Amino acid sequence: MSLKLNKYDIIITIVVALIACLLLFNVLRSDNQESDKIANVYFENELVHSFNLSEKKEEVFEIEATNGLVIIETKDGKVRVKSETSQKNICSIQSWSDSSVNPIVCLPNNLYIKIESVEDEDVDVFIK
């Protein structure tokens, strides 16, 4: 193993960066801004609460998670973790999210918020 940067390093870095770009492109493309959204709160792999983000109302949900109380609120079709207890407080720093490609994850509390688009039903009106 040498200490000098060589061409193999550069090749492997470009390959890895290209893979990451492809993944990023795929992730961003899957974001559907138009459809109605619901935010599902999961605690220990179980769905504990659902917010309907398309209603754009203010709502607060509190749950006793692994490290203590976690307060989640919605406002203007966005959701955030208002307060929680963890070492780095990443999920509360992350602040508001309204996109399915931007889930809010708080692993120290075993909790995550997944934002899902509500797909339209194939048949929604019957005309006789």
Place this chain on the structure above:
Amino acid sequence: MMKDTKKIVILGLFLALAIILNIVENVSFAFFVIPGVKLGLANISTIFILYYFGYKEMFLINVTRVVLANLITGLLFSIPFTIAFFSSVTSMLLLYFIYRSNKISIYGISMIQAVLFNTMQIIIVCLLYQSNVFIFYLPYLIFSGIATGYLVALSAKYLVRLIDKIY
């Protein structure tokens, strides 16, 4: 016999250094809002050991480091520990094939290790929580792995030069 003693002392010192860097990094504030993104300061010590002693020693020191750092901070067998432990073990096993090819320098090794660790971390979290929601973070984590990998390699290089001067 003397040589063995010296090796044990140096490995012990760098293990201690890695544990301290690991703890300091975990208790410091989050400088980035994406979960899992970190500098990986402890890897400076890991890459140094890989350069000076070889793969076997690096593997041993890294596993010990993860266990001891979590034991000291009281997080042993918690979820973050499980993620860190399994992702470092699997990423190091995968790193072996790249290390053995002997063509890549300290920069490539460090970058690949960071990217593999971050990727395995996402896979393990997805398996643990039975959800694909975390996959959205993967591209960001790969980019951060490239950046921090190079940064760690640069630091390790200076460390190697410094140690070479002293001995």
